[in-house]
Amino acid sequence: MEPVQETTVISGPSKEDRTYAMLLHLSQFAGYLIPFAGLIVPLVMWLLKKDENPYIDAQGKVVFNWIISAFIWGVIxxxxxxxxxxIFLLIALGICHVVFAIIGAIRANDGVIQDYPLTIKFFKV
Known part of the structure; x- marks a missing residue:
């Protein structure tokens, strides 16, 4: 008879953490309703939870790497x-902003930390 091997199950982020991370990505769209809310809302969400949860901290870094990068690309x-x-690049940047935030939200809800394409790494994830 062979000895039974123990397996370690590593659980991912909780459902609440994944939902919060998804909302963190989607909060970038608040700027379309209220000026600068697309910067302030994700910042507040990230700062409230970053010390409590490494998953939220990593997702916040992904979001803010994109926000800073998008600002730089916008200036260019x-x-x-x-x-x-x-003008055409600015339109493409706007489309990328929407698409990347939606994909980031979906991936965050799946429990995956994924950098947005075209992002400059200011914060290490």
Missing amino acids: CVILSFIVIG
Whole structure:
């Protein structure tokens, strides 16, 4: 008879943590309703939970790496709009912002930490 091997089950983030992380990603859209809310709401959400939960902290870093990167890309697009190409790049950046936030929210709800494409890493995840 062979000895029974113990297996360690590593549980992922809880349902509440995954939902909170999903809302953290989606909170970027608050800026479409109230100016600067797309920056302030995710910041407050992240700061409230980052010390309590490493999963929320990592998701907050992903969101803020994107917010800072999108701002930088936006400034570059505005400068390039003087030679017309920037207008198209600004539209593409807006589409990317919406798509990346939705995909990030879906992945966060699945318990996955995934960086957005085109993101400059200011915070290490």
